[in-house]
Amino acid sequence: MIEVKGITKRFGPTTAVDNLSFSIAPGEVVGFLGPNGAGKTTTMRILTCFLPADAGEAKVAGFDVLEQSMEVRSRIGYLPESAPLYLDMQVNEFLGYVGDIRGLKGAEKTAATDRMIGLCGLSGVLMKQIGELSKGYRQRVGLAQAMIHNPDILVLDEPTSGLDPNQIREIRDLIKTLGKEKTVILSTHILPEVEATCSRVMIINQGKIVADGSIDEIGKLGGGGNLHVILARGDQAKIESGLKTLADVAGFKNAGQEDGLWRYEVQGRPGVHLGEQLFRMAADSGVTLAEIRREKTTLEDIFADLTLGKEA
């Protein structure tokens, strides 16, 4: 559905997108994840024909974004970052205008508008000026304009930014519903968003893709996610020599002392739960274990590893 080959975009001395290539199949819901300034918005602007790439090519539904821009634009629904809208228009006027621009007429236009009003929950604010609406409602109006022509592809730049938790949940549910029949690209720097909505994650940093895969695949990048945190009372040397005797311990780190308890981060071999072995070791070496906690490596940790590591 979307083919990107080696696109690069520079703004003066800054390279916003650096030789980026990826392809997205129909029906995928892809999360562009990256810190602010990673190149997510620029990539989306290139795909939606707002900006040209300096090099490389991008095709959407088989059409080139530069050469066949009108074909591309008519197949995409786009919600730009922070949902820019005409503040002096009423919601119904605005949807009518977008319908006109999208070439909808008569009964078709009425039906499409009504569908959006229902889907995005706009019936209560139709006669209001967009400028008077809350951030949440504006975001919904932005989504409605992006979907009114029932496009195959939706490009959503930070669709939930500035919303309260309930609104975030609503928008995420909406995206999940849409994702069943459409190809969706959404960008975010909020990790739970990706976990909640996307089938695939692309982590972008400094204009490059640093990780690309399903949530599970990306999860495995974090060393199998087998980290145990223990709090132990006793002699430091005893604890450490005890840990060294365990064959399933790949490594450990002293993370300091709190309230007389030593804190250790113990990395287990993939797939092994160290709990029992740690208790036995403690009993054998006369150490008291106050707590054992197995930590799942979160997308958050992987994200930090991938995006901070590169900058350092």
Place this chain on the structure above:
Amino acid sequence: MSRALAIFKKEFASYFNSLMAYFFLVVFLGATNLLFVWFSFLKERTSNMTNYFEFVVPTLWLFIPAITMRMWAEEKKLGTLELMMTMPVKDSEAVIGKFLASFAFLAVTLVLSFVTIPVMVGIVGEPDWGPIIGGYLGLLLLGASFIAIGLALSSMTENQFIAFLLTSIICLLFLGIGELIALLPLPGWLGSLINFLDAGTHFKSIGRGVIDSRDLIYYFSLVGFFLFLNYRAVTSRRWK
């Protein structure tokens, strides 16, 4: 072209959605009416309207930049340009739609002005209709040129005030260039070229009630040239 029409409809309606546009409309009509009543009716006690256009033109000179300044600058500032330009709208359709909307707003204003002044004068006196109708046609053409200038400058900045300022400066140049140049010792051919560029000369010529194709060509070229600049400014974002 149906998309240019959609943009025209939206922009024209948005003039009437905003208090600002009503404000400019009222100021334009108020100023021209008061000045006319004061100078022609009360001071000179005449229904002759030749002086009338001498203060309508300066009022128009301030009115046009006020109604064109936000057309592109605001889209850039609010980010709605991105919304519009990622929909299947050609840059040229957007430029034409916006021009027609401002032009239609000017036409409405001039119709109201025509109804409040010349028609009133016609009721109480017997004005010479030729120059009046010529004058209004001239205002429409001069206004169209100023609108094209205003839109071009609005498309080059995010700042409405800068758009207003630059538009009024450039329009003033077009209005006054003939008289300014007359003070300088220039070779004859250059003098007549600059005289041709002077919007005021062409306005006076049409205002005599004589429609000369040179005047029409002048205004159409001015509109065409600045709409082209507008178009280039809008497409410039796509330059590599």
